[in-house]
Amino acid sequence: MLKIFKARYVILLACFVFGVTACGKSAEEKVAETLLTDTTGLLRYVPADTPYVFGTLAPPPDEFIDKIEPKLERLLAAYSGMLGAMFAEAEQHEETDPEDLEKIRAVIEEVRSLMSLDGLASAGITRDATAVLYGNGLLPVLRVTLTDANLFDDAITRIEVAAGEQLPVAEVEDTPYRYIEDEDVRAILATVGDELVLTVAPAGLDDAALASLLGLSLPAKNIAQTGRLQEIADEYGYIQEYVGLVDTVRLADTFIDEPSGLDAVLLEMAGYDAAALSDACKTEFRALAAVAPRIVTGYEEVSAETVRSHAAIELREDIAADVGTFVAPVPGLGTIYDGLFAFGMSLKVEAVRSFFDKHVAALQEEPWECEHLADLQEGLFAAREQVLAQPVPPVVYGFHGFLAVVNELKGFDPAKKQPPEEIDASFLLAIDNAQGLLAMGQAMIPQLAELTIEPDGKAHAFELPDTGSGTREAWVALTESAIALSVSEDGETLLPALLDAKSASPPPFFSMGLDGRQYYKLVGDAVRASDDEEMSEEMREAVADVLAAAQRLAPEIERHQIVGGPPARWPAPLAGVQAVNAEARFLDEPTLAGLHERGLGVHVWTVNEPEAVARFAAWGVEGIITDDPVMACRVLEAGVRAADAAPPHRAE
Numbered sequence: 001m002l003k004i005f006k007a008r009y010v011i012l013l014a015c016f017v018f019g020v021t022a023c024g025k026s027a028e029e030k031v032a033e034t035l036l037t038d039t040t041g042l043l044r045y046v047p048a049d050t051p052y053v054f055g056t057l058a059p060p061p062d063e064f065i066d067k068i069e070p071k072l073e074r075l076l077a078a079y080s081g082m083l084g085a086m087f088a089e090a091e092q093h094e095e096t097d098p099e100d101l102e103k104i105r106a107v108i109e110e111v112r113s114l115m116s117l118d119g120l121a122s123a124g125i126t127r128d129a130t131a132v133l134y135g136n137g138l139l140p141v142l143r144v145t146l147t148d149a150n151l152f153d154d155a156i157t158r159i160e161v162a163a164g165e166q167l168p169v170a171e172v173e174d175t176p177y178r179y180i181e182d183e184d185v186r187a188i189l190a191t192v193g194d195e196l197v198l199t200v201a202p203a204g205l206d207d208a209a210l211a212s213l214l215g216l217s218l219p220a221k222n223i224a225q226t227g228r229l230q231e232i233a234d235e236y237g238y239i240q241e242y243v244g245l246v247d248t249v250r251l252a253d254t255f256i257d258e259p260s261g262l263d264a265v266l267l268e269m270a271g272y273d274a275a276a277l278s279d280a281c282k283t284e285f286r287a288l289a290a291v292a293p294r295i296v297t298g299y300e301e302v303s304a305e306t307v308r309s310h311a312a313i314e315l316r317e318d319i320a321a322d323v324g325t326f327v328a329p330v331p332g333l334g335t336i337y338d339g340l341f342a343f344g345m346s347l348k349v350e351a352v353r354s355f356f357d358k359h360v361a362a363l364q365e366e367p368w369e370c371e372h373l374a375d376l377q378e379g380l381f382a383a384r385e386q387v388l389a390q391p392v393p394p395v396v397y398g399f400h401g402f403l404a405v406v407n408e409l410k411g412f413d414p415a416k417k418q419p420p421e422e423i424d425a426s427f428l429l430a431i432d433n434a435q436g437l438l439a440m441g442q443a444m445i446p447q448l449a450e451l452t453i454e455p456d457g458k459a460h461a462f463e464l465p466d467t468g469s470g471t472r473e474a475w476v477a478l479t480e481s482a483i484a485l486s487v488s489e490d491g492e493t494l495l496p497a498l499l500d501a502k503s504a505s506p507p508p509f510f511s512m513g514l515d516g517r518q519y520y521k522l523v524g525d526a527v528r529a530s531d532d533e534e535m536s537e538e539m540r541e542a543v544a545d546v547l548a549a550a551q552r553l554a555p556e557i558e559r560h561q562i563v564g565g566p567p568a569r570w571p572a573p574l575a576g577v578q579a580v581n582a583e584a585r586f587l588d589e590p591t592l593a594g595l596h597e598r599g600l601g602v603h604v605w606t607v608n609e610p611e612a613v614a615r616f617a618a619w620g621v622e623g624i625i626t627d628d629p630v631m632a633c634r635v636l637e638a639g640v641r642a643a644d645a646a647p648p649h650r651a652e
Contacts, residue, residue: 035240036230042132042143042195043224045215050223051251053134054244054297063304065127073117080115083108106162114155124151124194134223136213137263138254142198143215149191156189172210173217184269190214201262202269209262236310238298245296252289256282281370291316306336322358325351327507330401330430331482334504334511339407339424341514346401346430346507353387360384386630398432400481401507405498407488426486426494434483438476448476455480459495560603567591579622581605584612589619596620610635 035041035057046053059065087108114123124146131144146152156178160166167178167189177190181203190197197214211217223229229243258274259267267274277285297311315323327346335342360380368377404427411421431437435455442449447462459477464487475491477484477499484495504511561577563570566586579601582591587604595602603623604616613635616624626632 046134046223047219048221052246055132058241060302076115080112110162123155144196242299249293284370328400329503332501342405343512344403345510350397400430403428424488428484430482457499459492
C-alpha cells in the first residue's frame, strides 16, 4: 500500500522545492566588489558567529543562464512527469481512499503547474533570485529573494485550496507565518518583505527568538561586518558571488561551552547537558576540532563554457605539513581534458603509513582521558598494530599516483547491454621504478618483450591479442618516473604529451573531469537498462573474450567470477574462469563440493566471524575474504597447530 502523505506535508515540501530552486541576482544588483561586505544585503541576517553559511549573492553571467535554462526546463519537466507517475501508481492501489486520491490529484496538478520556468516565475521565483543558507546557532535558515512575495503566497494558497486543508498560521511582530508542528519541532515558512524564509525551530520558542530566526530582528553583528567571507574569497581566489563556510571550532564550542540563545533552547529540548562533560573531554574535543578548524567552498569560475568549484578543509599547521607529503606530482593530473572523462589521484603509500604510525604512536604516549573517546582510541591502537604487522611490497612504496583519460567508448550501449566495440583511452602510472615495472610487464606479455623501450617518453606500438573487439593496436611509453599505455589511434602523439604534461600545483589528491552530456547519457542509459538482470549473450561472449585475452597476456593470474545470492540464481560460469567468489551466507557444503567437481576453485566473501572462518576452512575453500585478516590468520593458524598435534590415525 502506498501511504498517502498528509496534504500539509505536501504543501511544505513544495515550498522547500521552490526555495532551493532559486539562484540568481536580486532586483537591485549589487556591486561585485562589495557583495561579501554589503551590510544591506542578505548577509545582514547572518550572525557574525554563525557555524555555517553558504551564499548565492548574485547570478551567474547571463550567457551561462541562457545556456542552462533550456536544460533546467527539461529537468523540471522530468520531475513533473515523475510526480504524475507517482500519482498513477497511487491510483493502482485499491487501499487508497478515492477522496484522498482526488485531493492528491489536485495538489499534484497544482504543483506540476509550477514546475517550469514560467511556473516558478508565477510564484515569484526567477533567474534574478539570490539565496543564503546559514545557521542561527545550530538552527538552519534558508532565505530566498522573490520578485513579489504576494505571488508566492498566492501559489501556496492555491495548493492549500487544492488540498482542502490549510497550513496552521501563527504571527510574530505582526508577521504571519505558516508552520507544521510535529511533537517538539516546528517547520516554519514565512514571507518577510520580498523574501521567502524556511527554517526549523523547537516548538514553543518565544517571540523574541522567533523574530531573530525569521530576521525580524537583526543580529548585533553580522558576518558581512567581520569581513570573514571576503578574506576567504581573497585567499582562495573565489568569485564573490558564491562562497561558503563551515566553522568546525564554532560547532564544537556549541556542545562544549554553556549554550546560549537559540542553541540553549534546542539542546535543552534534546536533553543535552554540556555541564556533564568532564574537563578532559572538553579539552580533547577542542583539540580535535582544531585539527580541521574550517571548511571553505566557492567557485573559481562560472561561464558559459566552464563551471569550476573548489572546496578546502583547512588543517592544523603540523597536520597540514604531514598531509602535504601524501601527494606527489603526477604528469597531467589536474588538467582539463577533452573527451568522455578523466580521473586520477596522487598518493604516496609510505607517507600515509608513516603519518598514521607517527600520530597513533604519539597518542599511545599521551592517551586521551575522555571516556567518550575510549572506543575510538582502542580501535586506533589495534589498527596500528595490524598496519605495522603487514609488510608492504617495495613496488607499492614507489607508487605516486595514476591518471586515466577516456576519450570515447565506441559502440557502447548500456540499454542493450552492448559492451564497447572500441575504446579510445590512455592510462599513466607514476612510480619511482618505472623501468622495473616495465620489465615485469615484458616478462608476462610477449608483445612487450619484443620492444626495446628507453625512458625517453617516445611511444612504441605493439599489437594486442585478439579480444573480439576492434581495438588491436596499443602504444606504450616510458620515462624515469612514469609509464603510460594508450589504446588510441593517436597514441603515438598522445603518450609523449601525457608524460610531459605538468601536474597541477600543488598536486591534487584527486582530480576528475567529464563531458556532462556524454556522461549523463551513459548513466541514464545504464539506469534504464538496470531492471533487466540477465546478461545478454553478446555481453557474455565479450566478457569471456576479455578473460581469454587476460589468460594469454598473464597466464599465471587466476580469473574469478563473483556471484551473489542463492546458488539457484548464479549465472553459468564464464569461459576462462578458474574460480568462483561466492557470498558466504549462501554457500553450503554440497554447493562447494559441486563446484570442486567441475574443477573450479571457491573463494568466499565476506567472513568476519571466527566460527565461520573455521567452518569454511574445514570445508576446503581455496580462499576466505574478510575485513579482519588478523583474526582470520589466527583462526587458520590455530587449526594448523591442532592438526599437527593430533595423534596419527591407526587402522584397527
